[in-house]
Amino acid sequence: xxxxxxxTHFVPHAWPDLAAEVGPxxxxxxxxxxxxxxxxxxxxxxxRRIDDRCWNAEARLADMDAxxxxxxxxxxxxxxxxxxxxxxxxxxVARIFNDLALELCEQAPDRxxxxxxxxxxxxxxxxxxxxxAIASGHSGVEIGNHVGDxxxxxxxxxxxxxxxxxxxxxxxxxxxxxxxxxxxxRWMARWLAGMPAETHLSIISMxxxxxxxxxxxxxxxxxxxxxxxxAFWLGRFENAWHQRRDxxxxxxxxxxxxxxxxxxxxxxxxxxxxxLLVDTLGxxxxxxxxxxxxPLGERPVxxxxxxxxxxxxxxxxxxxxxxxxxxxxx
Numbered sequence: 001x002x003x004x005x006x007x008t009h010f011v012p013h014a015w016p017d018l019a020a021e022v023g024p025x026x027x028x029x030x031x032x033x034x035x036x037x038x039x040x041x042x043x044x045x046x047x048r049r050i051d052d053r054c055w056n057a058e059a060r061l062a063d064m065d066a067x068x069x070x071x072x073x074x075x076x077x078x079x080x081x082x083x084x085x086x087x088x089x090x091x092x093v094a095r096i097f098n099d100l101a102l103e104l105c106e107q108a109p110d111r112x113x114x115x116x117x118x119x120x121x122x123x124x125x126x127x128x129x130x131x132x133a134i135a136s137g138h139s140g141v142e143i144g145n146h147v148g149d150x151x152x153x154x155x156x157x158x159x160x161x162x163x164x165x166x167x168x169x170x171x172x173x174x175x176x177x178x179x180x181x182x183x184x185x186r187w188m189a190r191w192l193a194g195m196p197a198e199t200h201l202s203i204i205s206m207x208x209x210x211x212x213x214x215x216x217x218x219x220x221x222x223x224x225x226x227x228x229x230x231a232f233w234l235g236r237f238e239n240a241w242h243q244r245r246d247x248x249x250x251x252x253x254x255x256x257x258x259x260x261x262x263x264x265x266x267x268x269x270x271x272x273x274x275x276l277l278v279d280t281l282g283x284x285x286x287x288x289x290x291x292x293x294x295p296l297g298e299r300p301v302x303x304x305x306x307x308x309x310x311x312x313x314x315x316x317x318x319x320x321x322x323x324x325x326x327x328x329x330x
Contacts, residue, residue: 002070003302004324006172007224007265007289009077011040011054012100022092028079040079047079053293057107063292064111067301070321072292073328074105075142076117078176083121083147090119091129098133106137113328115140115172120147123156127163139328140170144177145202152202153209161211165219170327174224175199188296199228203262204237210250212258219261220327222287226273227264231280263327265289266319267298271308283315287324 011030018027026043033039038054040047053059054077064072082093098116105112116133118126120143130141141164150157152173164171175198184190203223206212223230237255240248251258263285268274277286288305291297298304305311305319 001321002068003288004071004073004321004328005064005069005290005292005301006073006222006287006324006327007174007267008060008072008074008292009054009294010074010101010104011038011050011077012097012104013038013052013055015096015100018093018096021096022085022089025085025089040077042079051293055104057104057112060293061108061111063299064301067299069301071111071113071324073113073115073140073172073324074101075115075172075174076101078142078144078174081117081144081176082119083144083177085119085121087119087122087125090121091125094119094129095132098129098136098138102137113140114138115142117142118160120144120157120160123159126160130160130164130169131167134167134169140172142172142174145173145175145198146177151205151209153205153211158211158214161215161219161221165216168218168220168329170220170222170329172222172224173199173202175202175228195225196228199223199225200230200233201228203227203230206262207251207255207258208237208241208248210252212261213252217261220263220329221261222263222265222327224265224267224289224291226266226268226277227262227281230264231276234280260285263287263323266302266304267291269298269304271304271310274304274308275310278311278315283311283318284323286319287327288320 029041031039031041036052039049076097080097082090094117101114105114116138118129118141120126175195180190184194234255241254259281265287266274267289288302290301305316
């Protein structure tokens with residue numbers, strides 16, 4: 001009866017040559033530097049240094065045991081989404097990495113829960129791959145928070161979310177492809193400021209874009225990184241909805257009426273930030289996440305919940321596992 005971590009990532013130790021399998025392009029490759037270390041390459045550029053926790057089930061399980069984690073949702077690393085590729089190419093990439101995720105999680109099927117990626121640039125291809133992945137053993141899908149300039153209120157994305165609702169597929173939304181500039185290229189600012197901004201922009205698009213009015217309430221959707229700064233700025237969105245309906249009044253109801261339609265993870269690190277999430281969304285809408293195994297994640301997993309003295313035992317239990325079980329449909 002341990003913690004359920006809904007936000008972790010994996011990278012395979014090897015994958016086929018995507019240029020040969022999919023077609024010409026600047027595809028990610030892996031430069032293996034040692035038994036335990038590797039570098040993700042994008043073309044000839046170094047993208048991210050990783051270690052064997054990304055692909056080694058035994059290493060993951062050891063860390064899970066140390067942190068009291070019973071189940072871990074294993075999602076793609078967003079770099080591999082390949083949304084800029086042609087639809088057929090994106091579908092091939094998704095199938096390759098989804099099948100490799102199954103190989104990892106099959107080593108501990110009672111503890112590692114695979115989530116699939118989909119070629120979101122094509123609604124038909126995304127729906128088809130989501131259904132195939134679920135039939136193959138995946139438990140849900142992770143999507144990026146936008147496809148180029150198309151946000152989550154884009155017609156094709158809405159159709160995909162309707163498909164997930166109809167098939168009972170949980171959706172985890174992760175920020176990716178953050179804007180860069182000289183100001184954002186310092187101090188990992190794209191991760192420190194860009195990721196939270198991208199995440200709450202996605203929630204705004206679903207609310208103000210009227211998505212929650214169009215998808216069934218049965219859709220199980222969660223946002224990474226505590227929903228970005230959404231909880232802090234809800235009052236601002238609410239005021240704007242009432243004061244300037246002529247500009248932003250697409251949704252049928254004000255933003256506060258949709259707070260029970262989505263969940264967020266607990267990757268906010270400080271108890272006061274977690275308290276804001278609980279006060280704003282309700283404890284039943286927050287789930288433990290860690291961003292494991294990356295350096296900006298939380299270790300030990302769930303430590304922010306441990307330090308949140310304001311939570312009741314029932315709220316702790318809900319955030320640690322009960323809400324995740326509901327999200328996963330277990």
